[in-house]
Structure formats: C-alpha cells, structure tokens
Amino acid sequence: MDFGVLLTDLPTLVVVILGVPALIGAYIVGSEFLVRRLSDKRRPQVRPWFWVGPALFLVAAYLLLPAIGTVFQSFENNNGNFIGLGNYESQFANFPTGGAWVAIRNNVFFWLIFYTLFTLAFGLILAVLFDRVLYENIVKSLIFMPMAISSVALGVIWNFMYQYQSPGESQLGTMNALVTFVLHHDPVSWLQDQWPTPTFNILNNLALIGAATWGITGFALVILSAALKGIPADLLEAARVDGAGELTIFRRVIFPLMMPTIVVVGTTLVIFALKAFDVVYVMTAGNYGTDVLAYRMYNQLYTAGNSGGASAVAIILLIAVVPVLIFNLRQFRAVEARR
Amino acid sequence: MLEQSNLGQAFFNSFMIAIPATVLPVTIGAFAAYAFAWMNFPGRNYIFLALVGLLAVPLQLTFIPVLHFYVQNLHWTTDNLEATGIPGLPWVPLWLAHAGYGLPFSIYLLANFFRALPSDLFESAEIDGAGTLTVFFRLVMPLSVPAIASLVIFQFLWVWNDLLVALIYVGSSAEVAPMTVNLANLTTSLGAGSNLLTAAAFFSMIVPLIVFLSLQRYFVRGILAGSVKG
Numbered sequence: 001m002d003f004g005v006l007l008t009d010l011p012t013l014v015v016v017i018l019g020v021p022a023l024i025g026a027y028i029v030g031s032e033f034l035v036r037r038l039s040d041k042r043r044p045q046v047r048p049w050f051w052v053g054p055a056l057f058l059v060a061a062y063l064l065l066p067a068i069g070t071v072f073q074s075f076e077n078n079n080g081n082f083i084g085l086g087n088y089e090s091q092f093a094n095f096p097t098g099g100a101w102v103a104i105r106n107n108v109f110f111w112l113i114f115y116t117l118f119t120l121a122f123g124l125i126l127a128v129l130f131d132r133v134l135y136e137n138i139v140k141s142l143i144f145m146p147m148a149i150s151s152v153a154l155g156v157i158w159n160f161m162y163q164y165q166s167p168g169e170s171q172l173g174t175m176n177a178l179v180t181f182v183l184h185h186d187p188v189s190w191l192q193d194q195w196p197t198p199t200f201n202i203l204n205n206l207a208l209i210g211a212a213t214w215g216i217t218g219f220a221l222v223i224l225s226a227a228l229k230g231i232p233a234d235l236l237e238a239a240r241v242d243g244a245g246e247l248t249i250f251r252r253v254i255f256p257l258m259m260p261t262i263v264v265v266g267t268t269l270v271i272f273a274l275k276a277f278d279v280v281y282v283m284t285a286g287n288y289g290t291d292v293l294a295y296r297m298y299n300q301l302y303t304a305g306n307s308g309g310a311s312a313v314a315i316i317l318l319i320a321v322v323p324v325l326i327f328n329l330r331q332f333r334a335v336e337a338r339r
Numbered sequence: 340m341l342e343q344s345n346l347g348q349a350f351f352n353s354f355m356i357a358i359p360a361t362v363l364p365v366t367i368g369a370f371a372a373y374a375f376a377w378m379n380f381p382g383r384n385y386i387f388l389a390l391v392g393l394l395a396v397p398l399q400l401t402f403i404p405v406l407h408f409y410v411q412n413l414h415w416t417t418d419n420l421e422a423t424g425i426p427g428l429p430w431v432p433l434w435l436a437h438a439g440y441g442l443p444f445s446i447y448l449l450a451n452f453f454r455a456l457p458s459d460l461f462e463s464a465e466i467d468g469a470g471t472l473t474v475f476f477r478l479v480m481p482l483s484v485p486a487i488a489s490l491v492i493f494q495f496l497w498v499w500n501d502l503l504v505a506l507i508y509v510g511s512s513a514e515v516a517p518m519t520v521n522l523a524n525l526t527t528s529l530g531a532g533s534n535l536l537t538a539a540a541f542f543s544m545i546v547p548l549i550v551f552l553s554l555q556r557y558f559v560r561g562i563l564a565g566s567v568k569g
Contacts, residue, residue: 012355012426019427020359020434024366032472047471048380055371055442056386062401062439063393069404141555148551148558149544150500152519156526156540160533222559275397278502282526294503297399301507307403314400325395332391 027054067318074311087312096199100313103291108320110205111273111292118213119269120262123220127228128250140225144218151215155282158211162190162283192288201289208290212279216272220265227261228254264331267324274320293317345513346539349521353499353546356430356517360437360498365490367438368445369483373475375446376453377461387450390443398440402507405436409508417512429515433508440504441494452486453479489557496547496558518543 031050035043077083091100126143130136146154163173167186171177176187191208194201231254239249277294284290286299293313300310374380375387409415409432420429456479464474480487502519509515522539551558 009351009426015425015427016355016359016430020362021366024363028370029472032470036470044379048374048378048383051374051378052371052380052386054367055446058367058435058439059390059393059442062405062436063396063443064389066401066404066408067396070400073403141552144555144559145548145551148496148547150502150519150522150547152500152502152522152526153540153544156522156536159526160537219562222562226563271395271397275399277399281502282523285527294397294399297402298503298506301403307407311403314397314403317397318400321395321397325392328395329388329392332388 070311070314073308074315075308076311077308078306083308087308091309091312091316100293100296100316102289103286103293103296103313104316106205106289106291107274107276107293107317110202111209111276112270114206114209115212115216115273115276116266116269118209119216119220120266122213122217123224123265124258124262126217126221127225128254131225131228140218140221143221146215147218149215151212151278152282154211154215155279158214158279159191159283161211162207164189164192191284191290194289198289204284204288204290208279208283211283212276215279216269220269223265224258224261227258231257267327267331270324271321274317274324293320345521346518346542348513349516349518350542352430352515353517353519353543355427356433356437356505357495357498359427359430359434360441361491361495363434363438364441364445364494365487368442368490369449369480369487370475371442372446372449372453373479375450376456387446390446393443394447398504401440406507417509417515421514429509433505433515436504436508437498437501441497445490445494448490449483449486452483456482485557485560488554489560489562492550492554492558493562496550499547 028051032047035047035050038046074087075082075084077086093099095101096105126139130139133139160172161174162176163171164176164187165171165173167180171180171187173187173190175190179185180187188203191204193203195203235253235257236249239253244252275294276292277298280286280290280292280295281298286292286295291299293316297310297313297317300306300313375383415432417429420431460478461474464478469477499517500519501517502523505517505520506523510520513521518539522536522543525536525539
C-alpha cells in the first residue's frame, strides 16, 4: 500500500495542520487589536460581533441561506423557471409506488417506527439488565463501539452478515447459516426479498433497519443508563420494602422516572431515522423498494440531474422533521425557563 | 491490489479533511460560545434560539444551493482548485461546509458549558485588569478542557465517518475523496473482491476505534451533554 504519500505530500500536511489554526489565531488576536483602538464606550458594543462573526457567517452561508434557497428552488425547473408545484406533483405522482412514495413510506413509516422503537427498546433493556452487573462497563464499551465506525463500514459488515448463496450450497452469510442450519429453511436473500408483497416489503427494510440499529443502540444505552443511575436508590428501596416485584418496580417506578430521557433520546433517533442515508447507499442503493428520502434526493441530483426534484424531496424531508424541530425548541425553552 | 484502489491516498485525504474540519468548528464555535455566554449584544437570545432550531434541520436541505454557488459563482470545482497548485486548497469547500454544519452543535454545547462557569471568576479577572483574550485563553479554555475534548472527538469522528457531505462536494475525484467514499465505491464496483473490501473497511475503522478506545470517557460525556446533531 502506498503510504509514502503521507510523507511526500509534506507541503499539504504543513499547510493543513499549521496553517488553519494559525489563520484562526491571527483572526481573533487581530480583531482584538482593532477593538482596543476604539473608545471605552464603543468597545463592548463592537467586540461581541467579532467573536460571533465568523460562526454566524458560516452558519448563515451553509445552513440558513441554502435552506431558504432550496425552498425557492423546489418551485423551479432545472432552468430556473418558476413552475409552481410541478416538482411536487411529479414527486407525489402514482401512489403508492411512483414518485417519492416508496421513499416517504420507508422513512416516515418503517424507519421512523422500527428504528426508533428497536433502538429505544434494546437500549432500555440493556441499560436495565446490565445495571449493577460486575462487567457492566465492558459490555457498555462493546455495545457502544459501533458508534465509532462509519456507516459505510457498518454496511460492509452487514452485507457479509446478510450474504446469500443458492439453496444447497454452504452459506457464507451468518444470518443464512443460522436459517439453514438451525431452522432447516431455504436461505433468504435478506436485502432483495420483498416479502410479503412488493408494495409492502417489510423484510428487506427491516434488514437495513436492523443493521442501522446495531450501530446506534450504544448511543441510546449510554444516555438511558446514565438516567437510570440518576434514580435515587431509596425510592427503589422503598418500593421493595412495600413488597413490589422487580417487574412492577420497572413498570411503575423506573419507567416513569426515565420518561423525560426516553423522550429526548427518542426525538434524536427520529431525526436520525428521517435522515438515514449511508446504510441504504452502501447496502441496496435504494433498490428493491428500500429507497429513502435522503438517498432519493442524492439520486435525483446526480443520477437524474433534476435539481428541482431533488429540492422538492429535501423539502418533503424538512416537513417530516418540522414537528421534531418545534418540539426541540419547546423543550429548550422549558429548560431555559427552569434555570 | 490495495494500491490499485488508492487506499493510501484516501487515508491521507481523510486526515486532511478531518483535521481542519474539526479545528474550524471547534475554535470558531468556542469564540462564538464565549460571546453568547458572557457578552451582551442585541438579539443574543434569539440568535441562540435559531441555532438550537438549526440543530434539527437536515443537511440534505442545504446541498443544492451551496453546490450551485460553489460551481457557478466561485468556480470552486475540484479540478479548478487543484490547478492552482496551492496545497490544501481542493479541500477548502469541504472544510467550510463541515464547519458550517458542525457549528450549531459546537456553539450549543460549549455555550452551555461556559455559562456554568462561576461569574466571580470573570469579575476578579476584570478587576485584575485581564483583557478579553487573556480571560478566554488563560481562564475559559483551561477550565473547559473536558467539554472541548468531547466536542473534538465528536466532530472528528463525525467528519471521518461522513459519507454524504464528501460525496456531494468532492465525491467524483479520487485525489481528494476520503476513505468513506473510496470504501463505498469498492462495495459497488468490486462484486467479488471481498478480500480487498474487508481490508479497506478495517483501515477505515482503525482510526476511529483508536480514538474511541483511548478517549472513551470524553466521548460518553459529550453524548450525555444532550445532543441533536444536524
């Protein structure tokens, strides 16, 4: 492998590692130098804008203005002419299999429900089961580890898990090895099989969601486990003294007390579910009825060269996220009010 | 075989993308967070609220106008930027994009942390005649190491593992594309080359796993800081 590039491209290395921080440092020292020359009264008025300036510029240039631009572009065709709701019409055409319907169904139905529920359920169960176990930290680290790797690598791993060889041959994929050896069933092509019907293909979507869930469960586990440790021990003690069984304690004491945390984790997961992209891109490329909105947008933009359509898909995604966004803002305000 | 797939170059590119794309949002975010936490300016609370709202906005919404602006107005295509011969320049569009996308989270996390620092600290520093820069670099920064460390790890892993943003802005050229793009291409183009694929996947995982295993404490703390990353 050619790792010589790490040394031969030294100028790039120097520019990147030293140049960027030097530039930022020069900016803040230079601006402070300028602010010092102002009168005492003007100084506190001007200084904050130098400190927030670069951040506000970048956020405006890369998030706020483009988002607004996309809204306008979704009403235009590729030549920049206004065509009203034309892009939306073609995205919403031919229910239930045409346009963006498959992607909408997968995102707003399969991913949103199953990804969120599976992750929360696994996270909660693991957090409760491994609480106060001797090797808790080792287990947590192991379950958390997939968080560190990229979804692309995750897709590669799970592609091997789901590998399919024709019946009778030895199965290389772990899932199919289990299916044939333990259940004595014919191997299943997990990613292609549109079981039960091509218009409502749960199986391959769940296969993708399962892979994504494996990658994110650690996130839910860590937060939920921290919330669980925050529950006062005397509360549980009191419940036990009153003769409540462990299941009742979980249902009546632990679960209600953890509800606020579950809601926070849940909303985060909903956003992740709506934005799913990498796993689909690597594992099925949106084929076999597994398209999602983010992938469809990418596809419309690059493969179909249809930037108006891509914008419309992005806006559909935004509309799906808006309830979560409003919810987040309300939560934030409530927390601020309590300060 | 590994040489053919440009793995060494992609590995190098990943570092060249991830390091500035981490440094930029963390430092610029720290400046802004300090202003949000300890300076007064008109509209401060509303701007902060807008940043919290932007945390949930899907990045997909921003790609087309930014890409359009890069190509049509600035002529920042990878080929053009490479033709200038200035080292590092082909990645500038990607660095700035990652900085813009990472900033709301970085400001949110750091401002919450800075705000929790005791105000006596700032008052006594002011009485002693310390300037803003001294307070920031000698007081705020050293006290905020845990928050900054977790943010750095987070942002670094996010950029290192990112596929979509890289694919959109530099996806087409192997000279600047990172590891994730390279790996994704391998999965689609080499149907039978699973030996190559696993090796490449291993290489893409090794850096984040080292970062994760050595700095796990900070990583978990960053997650617990309560986060919704756009």
